[in-house]
Amino acid sequence: MEQTFTAVYIVDAFTNELFSGNPAAVCCLEKDFSDSLKRKIAAEMNLSETAFVTIENGETFEKSPKFGLRWFTPTHEVDLCGHATLAAAAIIFHKLGNKEKAIEFNTHSGILKAIQEKDSSITLDFPLNPPSPYQAQNLKDIIRVVAENLEIQDVQHSSTTKKLLLRLADKYKRHDLENLNPSTQELLSYESNGVVKGVIITLQGDANEGYDFYSRYFAPWVGIPEDPVTGSAHTVLAAYWQKVYNKDQFRARQCSKxxxxxxxxxxxxxxxxxxxxxxxxxxxxxxxx
Known part of the structure; x- marks a missing residue:
């Protein structure tokens, strides 16, 4: 059995401060690994996602504009992950010397683009996933566990991402959202048929803090009790708040610890x-x- 070494990086995404944002592991593979080995590595990393990047068309990480990308939680492969895509692009741009203005990732969610901005931030180009109104009674136990005793103003569901979106009543403040402490194990007992794979709970923003909306995200169904910052959830949130505010640009804060x-x-x-x-x-x- 051949023994080898592969480079691994850990990146905190959607932050410029160490030990905040959402950490992701990134493995850039000169030679692809089996799915079984990817799952073992992701379990060993024990972060919400580990990204595995492969070279396409015989290029190098330094020169290629196109890559393959897959994401694994410690227990499952997922079809879309924003923060680990941001982390993977950062490694390619900042550590592996790729000078392209934009690169593309071939993923289970189609072609995703990452654009290197002049201020060293990175822009991801993702599909929008608009949610639709949903009958609260159908998932009343999940809503009760997540929102506890707080009033829910709106319930919607994204069929493409299997994310349930709960909007808190406007009378609440950011600290009310931050103080929620749902039992994620209890969530698993109330939903097991695949209708919901994650729950977003969101609240209108505070102009004095510079945010249009706040959110938190829970996904124990894929092995993530609470995700610190979730790009895929914001493909749903953006579409939702676009209709509320009737505008197309937002500043958002995910209020995990x-x-x-x-x-x-x-x-x-x-x-x-x-x-x-x-x-x-x-x-x-x-x-x-």
């Missing part, structure tokens, strides 16, 4: 998510092929 910020712009059926990163760690994993 780590927290993170996103600048958002909707163009047609696409959404641009711009964020910064903090590079935390780089090293090598010993593996056997």
């Amino acid at each position: 780590r927290g993170g910020d996103l600048n958002i712009k909707i163009i047609g059926q696409r959404v641009k998510l711009t964020g910064e990163v903090a590079h935390v760690l780089e090293g090598k994993i010993r593996i056997k092929l």
Whole structure:
């Protein structure tokens, strides 16, 4: 059995401060690994997502404009992950010397673009995932666990991402959202048929703080009790708040304990998510092929 080493990086995404935002592991593979090995590495990293980037068309990481990209939680592969895409692009741009203005990732969610901005932030070009109104009674136990005793103003569901969106009544403030402490194990007991794979709870923003809306995100169904900052959730949130505010640009804050910020712009059926990163760690994993 061949023993080898592969480079691994850890990046805090949607932040410019170490140990905040959402950490992701990134493995840039000169030679692709089996899915079984990817799952083992992701479980070992034990972060919300590990991104595996592969070279396409025989190019190099330094010169290629196109890559393959897949994301694994410690327990599942997922079809879309924003923060790990941001982390992967940051490694390619900042650590591997790629000078392209924009690169493309071939993923299970189609072609995703990452654009290198002049201020070192990165913009992701993702599909917009508009939610639709949903009957609260159908998932009343999940709503009760997440929102506790707080009043819910709106319930919507994104069929493309399987995310349930709960909007708190406007009378609440950011600290009310931050103080929620739902039992994610209890959530698993109330939904097991695949209708919901994550719950977004959101609140209108505070102009004095410079945010259009706040959110938190829980996804125990894919092995993530609470995700610190979630790009894929903002493909749903952006579409929702676009209708509320009747505008296309937002500043958003995900209010987990780590927290993170996103600048958002909707163009047609696409959404641009711009964020910064903090590079935390780089090293090598010993593996056997």
